[in-house]
Amino acid sequence: MAFLEISNLQKDYAGNRVVENFNLAVEQGEFVSFLGPSGCGKTTVLRMVAGFETPSAGLIRIDGKDVVNLKPNQRNIGMVFQAYALFPNMTVAQNLAFGLKVAGKSKAEIEATVKEMLALIKLEALGQRYPFQLSGGQQQRVALARALAVKPKLLLLDEPLSALDAKIRVSLREEIRAIQRKLQITTIFVTHDQEEALSMSDRIVVMHQGKADQLGTPFEIYNQPKTRFVASFVGTINVLEGKVLDAPAGRFSLYGAELNLGRSLGEVKTGDIVALALRPEAASLGTTVGKPAQLTGIVQDVNFLGSVIRVRVKVGETSLSLDSFNQAAVAPPKAGDTVMVSFAPEELLVLAD
Known part of the structure; x- marks a missing residue:
């Protein structure tokens, strides 16, 4: 049994469903991020887990216990908000001690825990300062x-x-990640920043319009997006449209070039138009060994990003972004140049929608 279980969770506001059929199982000590744009429902799910919102339907279990009808202070949950919500009239040490006093801990236990927490966050010398005397971090x-x-x-x-x-x-x-690993505390992290989610998480839930579009490891979410939304929201992506020539064999036509994925195209049928995703780093300019698929296009613009150069090429009616490492001895192309774009067909991902 998972440590945190969320089953068929729903939330309605004035007849408007903001979370729909949300399911998640989180293991003990796991770090899971809810990633998505503003209004996708990620904070609403978090607030229902915390007890600040009541689900319209569904079940929430923590360590095997149904908590839907429990108040926030009965769930044994720690919560950190975007606004720090520190008590301005209390010192750092007093802020740390507040919850322990409410819980009825002894003076000796409170002092020991405050000392432990100050060491944990490397602020041992600042215990007597007030919040206004601290930086945001x-x-x-x-x-x-x-x-x-x-x-x-x-x-x-x-x-x-x-x-x-x-x-x-x-x-x-x-x-935060180092502390979480040290304490092995089960953690849910809400963010709209993909870099935060990718760098910190064991698994990521990508949310869209109140639903979980995809759940997976950072590697899976980035390299194997299942929907057009996930592909476009996480990282930079090129979404192309190809016509299926032979679905079981993985053959399709892309801007006049016939390509073969070397694998079945799944549930699509011969003759269908499918969305295909290609990461910018998977494509190269010119002819490249191991990248037999080739499309001809015209350079629209070149962006110098330091270690990476991003080139945008128009192929047919579609603009493709390509990323390559900056090499001082190799000059990038110029806008208006006719270039060849090459990639390996197996780098293309067939999106479910």
């Missing part, structure tokens, strides 16, 4: 430690890094 670390101080069974993180600048976000997400 430090405040968020205190909020995390306060949630962990009460030894929760489940940790919920609702976009905790979105208010921070880029460099601090990268540093803090590494710290």
